[in-house]
Amino acid sequence: MAPTRLEKWRQPVTFNIVMANQIVNLKHTVAAIGLMVLLAGACFAQSTESEVDLLLDKLRSAPADEAARIDRDIQTAxxxxxxxxxxLLIKRGSDALRAGDTKLAIEHFTALTDHAPEFAEGYHLRAQAYFHADLYGPAIDDLESTLTFNPLQYYAIFGLGAILQEFGNLRSAAxxxxxxxxxxxxHENAQKALDGLRRDGIGRTV
Structure with a gap:
């Protein structure tokens, strides 16, 4: 069975960036977005309780054997x-992405963001499609949009952290x-990534 959208985003991140100037040009942008994410969480926490707020509260204190189910409920919400x-656009884009047709997936998700410009998951889905197409600049832009509308989208935050780490901004990634x-x-991959950075002396807290 092919990996799901979320399974792909959870897998360890590997890149094939061949142009050094692309990395240099994106470093400042990524660092700025990372700062925005860290600051935005405090504002979002003041929002009124909703279904997702309650699920997130449960997730923080849930035992490990319940966490996966709550996580799925959050993604569904x-x-x-x-x-x-x-x-329909989500289904068509996700089907194309699972089939490896990133160009078609981007087209469907672009139609989605055009149709619903404040729907955070539209940008998150397209960010994944851009990522799999090795289009890291547009992926970063869409992660920024995702987190503008939903600063608690922890998969988007993880994706941004992985990009910062690849670009060498290890402390911000941590x-x-x-x-x-x-x-x-x-979030196992975030824990593994942070543990790896700590072994290298990055991201330790006093």
């Missing part, structure tokens, strides 16, 4: 659009991994 058109674990203490 974030993807709930209330629009048949959006749901901050973002810690932010992921504040929201979802059961």
């Amino acid at each position: 974030w993807l709930r659009s209330g629009s048949a058109t959006i749901d 901050q973002l991994y810690r932010r992921v674990l504040e929201i979802n203490p059961h």
